[in-house]
Amino acid sequence: DDDIVILGIETSCDDTAAAIVRSDGEILSQVVSSQEELLARYGGVAPKMAAEAHSLVIDQVVKQALENANMEENDLSAVAVTIGPGLSLCLGVGVRKARQVAGKFTLPIIGIHHMEAHALVARLVEKELKFPFLVLLISGGHNLLILARDLGHYVQLGTTIDDAIGEAYDKIARWLGLDMRKGGGAALEELAHEGDSDSIKFSVPMKQHKDCNFSYAGLKTQVRLAIESSNINMSDPISSASCLDRASRANIAASFQRVAVLHLEERCERAVKWALNIEPSIKHLVVSGGVASNQYVRTRLDHVARKNDLQLVCPPPSLCTDNGVMIAWTGIEHFRLGRFEIPPPACEPKDSV
Numbered sequence: 001d002d003d004i005v006i007l008g009i010e011t012s013c014d015d016t017a018a019a020i021v022r023s024d025g026e027i028l029s030q031v032v033s034s035q036e037e038l039l040a041r042y043g044g045v046a047p048k049m050a051a052e053a054h055s056l057v058i059d060q061v062v063k064q065a066l067e068n069a070n071m072e073e074n075d076l077s078a079v080a081v082t083i084g085p086g087l088s089l090c091l092g093v094g095v096r097k098a099r100q101v102a103g104k105f106t107l108p109i110i111g112i113h114h115m116e117a118h119a120l121v122a123r124l125v126e127k128e129l130k131f132p133f134l135v136l137l138i139s140g141g142h143n144l145l146i147l148a149r150d151l152g153h154y155v156q157l158g159t160t161i162d163d164a165i166g167e168a169y170d171k172i173a174r175w176l177g178l179d180m181r182k183g184g185g186a187a188l189e190e191l192a193h194e195g196d197s198d199s200i201k202f203s204v205p206m207k208q209h210k211d212c213n214f215s216y217a218g219l220k221t222q223v224r225l226a227i228e229s230s231n232i233n234m235s236d237p238i239s240s241a242s243c244l245d246r247a248s249r250a251n252i253a254a255s256f257q258r259v260a261v262l263h264l265e266e267r268c269e270r271a272v273k274w275a276l277n278i279e280p281s282i283k284h285l286v287v288s289g290g291v292a293s294n295q296y297v298r299t300r301l302d303h304v305a306r307k308n309d310l311q312l313v314c315p316p317p318s319l320c321t322d323n324g325v326m327i328a329w330t331g332i333e334h335f336r337l338g339r340f341e342i343p344p345p346a347c348e349p350k351d352s353v
């Protein structure tokens, strides 16, 4: 069992990533090529452009992953690739590459759910993490509270009814004119350090809903209005914010972050109670996805976990944001249980786009 070696490929959004992982948890290589320059320039992911950017680098990223691990295709046990959710044009680039790599030696292919991978990579990080456990997934596209009862057996306790928290961080960072090249979320977190988080009283979303769902659209609007009201002549957050000094922008960032994370804390508190009702043996709270690389988020949720006698498992930032390791690792989890496909040779594409 400890000799399973899997190549993981991830192209669902704006990062082209590949990694090779062994079933004892050893990461043999890890390569990420990100499109942050493109994102900063165009203000978001345009599917066609993103897919082209993936196509340009995918061969090199996979080649590098094999080289860094000192391996060739036939040293692999299987190839794992993200098949959703994500932009279909982008997913296609990864899937074609996976088929090409696997086709050469008829290796098994394992199709991976991106969000499952964000959750399960916590089991690579923390060997003591056994099912069942509670998971909070926070990324650019998703806000999910999941009770992971067993591999492939997930109960959704809550989801977002509009925007995900990462989307709110990104949009507000843009409005505040921050440097998007390092990522909107990271830039906003940095600015928030300088601000007073009690300076603006934003209200916590969904207080009246006694469930585990999330909503960030209303908070985003509260922040937009706060920025605009700083300049009564402009009803455009970007031009309004450009009139603000750094201290005022830092106060907005810090106040937003406090309430955005308070919303996570409140939902998690309730989810812990719901989850313990279904599975009293839960010992861990996993927090993963890009936003989980935020230090303030980690600290606050660690507090929630401790208060409820749970241990927080939060992967290091490089494994929280999109990466190939989580895809390879989730591939290993499925492979161990015999959940994979060997594609018929007819599926082999002629080349990779």
Ligand code: KG4
Residues within 6 Å of the ligand: 013, 138, 139, 140, 141, 142, 165, 166, 167, 169, 170, 183, 184, 185, 186, 189, 289, 290, 291, 292, 293, 294, 295, 320, 321, 322
């Ligand atoms: O998981 P991920 O890499 O991609 C998706 O699956 O969406 O998450 C990306 C999201 C982006 O919205 C990004 O701004 C956010 O994670 N993010 C952060 C931080 N680092 C990345 N948000 C807040 N604080 C951070 N330090």
Ligand code: ZN
Residues within 6 Å of the ligand: 114, 118, 139, 140, 289, 290, 321, 322
């Ligand atoms: Zn992700």
